[in-house]
Amino acid sequence: MAAKFDKYKKDIDRSSFVRYSDNYLNSLFGSNKVAPLWVADSDFIVMPQLVKAMKKVAKRGLYPYELKTPAIKQPLIDWFAKRHNIKLKMEGLQFTTSVLTGLAAAIDELTEKGDGILIQPPVYNAFKGLIEGVDRTIVNNPLSLKDGKYEIDFKDLEKKAADKKTKAMILCSPHNPVGRVWTKKELEKVADICIANNVLMLTDEIHCDIIYSHVKFTGMTEIYKGKSDHIIMFGSAGKSFGIPGLVDSFIYTPNEEYKNALQSRIMRFHLGKSNSFGIVAMKTVYKHGFKWLDKKISYLEATVSMIDEFLKKNLPDVKLIKPEGTYQVWLDFNKVVKNDEELGELLFKKAKVGIAPGKMYGPGGNGFARMNIASPQPMIMDALKAIEKAVKS
Numbered sequence: 001m002a003a004k005f006d007k008y009k010k011d012i013d014r015s016s017f018v019r020y021s022d023n024y025l026n027s028l029f030g031s032n033k034v035a036p037l038w039v040a041d042s043d044f045i046v047m048p049q050l051v052k053a054m055k056k057v058a059k060r061g062l063y064p065y066e067l068k069t070p071a072i073k074q075p076l077i078d079w080f081a082k083r084h085n086i087k088l089k090m091e092g093l094q095f096t097t098s099v100l101t102g103l104a105a106a107i108d109e110l111t112e113k114g115d116g117i118l119i120q121p122p123v124y125n126a127f128k129g130l131i132e133g134v135d136r137t138i139v140n141n142p143l144s145l146k147d148g149k150y151e152i153d154f155k156d157l158e159k160k161a162a163d164k165k166t167k168a169m170i171l172c173s174p175h176n177p178v179g180r181v182w183t184k185k186e187l188e189k190v191a192d193i194c195i196a197n198n199v200l201m202l203t204d205e206i207h208c209d210i211i212y213s214h215v216k217f218t219g220m221t222e223i224y225k226g227k228s229d230h231i232i233m234f235g236s237a238g239k240s241f242g243i244p245g246l247v248d249s250f251i252y253t254p255n256e257e258y259k260n261a262l263q264s265r266i267m268r269f270h271l272g273k274s275n276s277f278g279i280v281a282m283k284t285v286y287k288h289g290f291k292w293l294d295k296k297i298s299y300l301e302a303t304v305s306m307i308d309e310f311l312k313k314n315l316p317d318v319k320l321i322k323p324e325g326t327y328q329v330w331l332d333f334n335k336v337v338k339n340d341e342e343l344g345e346l347l348f349k350k351a352k353v354g355i356a357p358g359k360m361y362g363p364g365g366n367g368f369a370r371m372n373i374a375s376p377q378p379m380i381m382d383a384l385k386a387i388e389k390a391v392k393s
């Protein structure tokens with residue numbers, strides 16, 4: 001099993017991959033000679049059935065405009081029911097090219113200029129651009145770090161949700177980059193606050209499939225059932241199966257009004273185009289991906305343990321915030337550097353490791369960095385050793 005994910009294909013031109021692009025590496029890390037462990041993208045070769053299915057489409061020689069028929073949607077619905085006990089109704093599903101496309105459309109369509117949108121930093125950096133890009137205002141409900149675990153500050157959330165200008169919340173569930181998989185109790189509290197204050201819930205559940213042992217993912221749409229339908233969920237197989245380049249994602253809402261508004265936006269702006277490979281990928285992974293994904297999660301979990309052991313033994317001042325899900329690990333360097341400038345110097349110049357500086361994720365990110373671990377373990381180990389050498393030099 002391990003060998004499959006340990007494999008790194010050398011004979012591939014990766015120069016156009018965002019993760020490996022010289023332009024990105026130079027602008028983010030000041031050099032293209034760093035180990036690219038930043039963007040949440042995977043080095044793992046996808047599941048064999050998917051390669052087979054892609055070849056079949058390629059051989060077809062026909063790549064027309066295509067529809068998401070019920071036969072395409074059913075495996076997705078079955079996946080969520082079996083894997084997460086989330087019951088999605090076919091009529092509530094819509095499709096866009098990416099989760100960010102869907103979120104951007106929802107914010108622009110369903111809120112007004114100047115409205116406040118809640119987020120929980122340190123959080124996925126693209127949320128900031130989505131909100132500010134359409135002249136909405138970021139309302140931060142910062143997470144608090146207690147005994148190595150991030151928690152929601154409910155008092156602060158309650159206060160900020162009660163502000164009449166606050167109209168929506170983007171919940172990152174599971175949370176990128178801190179790796180929390182919110183408990184049912186936590187989600188219930190968040191839901192109660194948003195519902196009581198008429199704050200629209202935009203739940204980004206793109207990381208919902210990467211959940212580690214002894215942790216259970218709960219879908220926010222299930223929490224809302226019987227309470228309110230002021231919720232829109234966003235998801236995709238992109239992270240779970242390492243296929244963001246096939247650009248396909250879904251939006252789910254039980255609310256007819258939101259559905260119609262989004263449908264109209266999707267039609268007017270042509271945001272719902274499918275691609276022939278994405279369609280088949282969605283059907284294939286959700287039908288046949290159970291065991292493969294379990295193996296990938298086991299591999300990632302072993303990687304987290306490897307990092308934990310390495311740091312405890314060799315770099316006890318660099319703390320791992322142990323993730324409950326996602327393939328990002330959030331590392332606390334505050335004991336080994338004084339500020340972000342020193343952190344950049346240490347990681348990018350000395351260690352030559354391109355991991356995402358925590359300040360990108362907003363308040364609370366200073367002195368931290370996010371490492372993408374969806375790579376063969378030997379690559380992660382090399383990066384750890386380089387960081388150790390840099391810290392000790």
Ligand SMILES: Cc1ncc(COP(=O)(O)O)c(C=O)c1O
Pocket residue numbers: 040097098099100101124172176204206207236238244249
């Ligand atoms: C929380 C979260 N949402 C959305 C995305 C981007 O998804 P997409 O490529 O489907 O827009 C990412 C990618 O890292 C993410 O971490």
